Amino acid sequence: MVSLQLPLSTINNKIFSHFNPKPASCLCRVGNRSRAFPCNKYSIFRGGEGTITTATAEEERLLPDELRPELMPKHVAVIMDGNGRWARQRNLPTSFGHRAGVRALTDLIDLCCKWGIRVLTVFAFSTENWLRPKLEVDILMSLFEMVLKEELKILMRQDVRISVIGDSKKLPKSLQKLKTEVEDTTKNNSGLQLIIAISFSGQYDIVQACKSIVEKTKDGVIQPNDITEAVIEQELETNCTKFPHPDLLIRTSGEQRISNFLLWQLAYTELAFVKSLWPDFGKADFVDALCEFQQRKRRYGGRDS
Numbered sequence: 001m002v003s004l005q006l007p008l009s010t011i012n013n014k015i016f017s018h019f020n021p022k023p024a025s026c027l028c029r030v031g032n033r034s035r036a037f038p039c040n041k042y043s044i045f046r047g048g049e050g051t052i053t054t055a056t057a058e059e060e061r062l063l064p065d066e067l068r069p070e071l072m073p074k075h076v077a078v079i080m081d082g083n084g085r086w087a088r089q090r091n092l093p094t095s096f097g098h099r100a101g102v103r104a105l106t107d108l109i110d111l112c113c114k115w116g117i118r119v120l121t122v123f124a125f126s127t128e129n130w131l132r133p134k135l136e137v138d139i140l141m142s143l144f145e146m147v148l149k150e151e152l153k154i155l156m157r158q159d160v161r162i163s164v165i166g167d168s169k170k171l172p173k174s175l176q177k178l179k180t181e182v183e184d185t186t187k188n189n190s191g192l193q194l195i196i197a198i199s200f201s202g203q204y205d206i207v208q209a210c211k212s213i214v215e216k217t218k219d220g221v222i223q224p225n226d227i228t229e230a231v232i233e234q235e236l237e238t239n240c241t242k243f244p245h246p247d248l249l250i251r252t253s254g255e256q257r258i259s260n261f262l263l264w265q266l267a268y269t270e271l272a273f274v275k276s277l278w279p280d281f282g283k284a285d286f287v288d289a290l291c292e293f294q295q296r297k298r299r300y301g302g303r304d305s
Helices: 007-014 081-090 094-113 127-131 134-157 173-186 202-218 228-233 283-295
Strands: 024-032 033-038 075-079 117-128 161-165 193-200 248-253 270-273
Touching: 024 081, 081 094, 094 117, 094 134, 094 283, 117 127, 117 134, 127 134, 134 173, 161 173, 202 228, 248 283, 270 283
Parallel strands: 075 117, 075 248, 117 193, 161 193, 248 270
Antiparallel strands: 024 033
């Protein structure tokens, strides 16, 4: 696989332009109520120079009244589904849907930073997505590069640490290099950890973990009888975080499946399926999912006494 032979600037200007600016306020539905939230308080205006609006510490941790801070999840995972359908509904190329999905992701990152969520894992590109038309795959690879470059300064200001998981050997060489650079640049950040799953699947992760363990048994590092769940978890790529098990998984577009995502890690994760297509996913959807999460009782296989 090689990168699309178009300059990133050409892709950005010709394919991903003409998006409307955000309004001064957003009317969000929470439960049976509608509330107006000022967009500049909860969202970052991302311009060509990567500027960020300033906010007080209190504003950055301000939660909507519906949410209880002591019940907030530490790790949220998202299957960002519906970019293609969003574009088709508007008679636009699929690439426009992917670009619109980037905006939804940056808004979600902002909210996670301000609400104290520790880890956000997003399913950006699955191992099965390599089967899509070559042009779409090439545009996606170029989009990943463009977004990582454009957003890095802002993410640094937000103290975000970036980790990229998946079969990186299949990625274009330029994206492999950029992945390493971004991870190294942000490795000392202590805020939100953003885990981006590219060329990833749950089955891939389990298989690569098993291969690693087999090699260690061959080398005498570990004995077969010593293999436990904890040993396997150490070899999974989500071992890059202190909180490898998502508390909450959100999937957009109304589909109700996990699509070969974090198969091992989702054992006791609460699932929330949202009807909105990913580019339309906003603060109200996130608040609704968090409210539903906070109302559930997590028993981890046990029962109340």
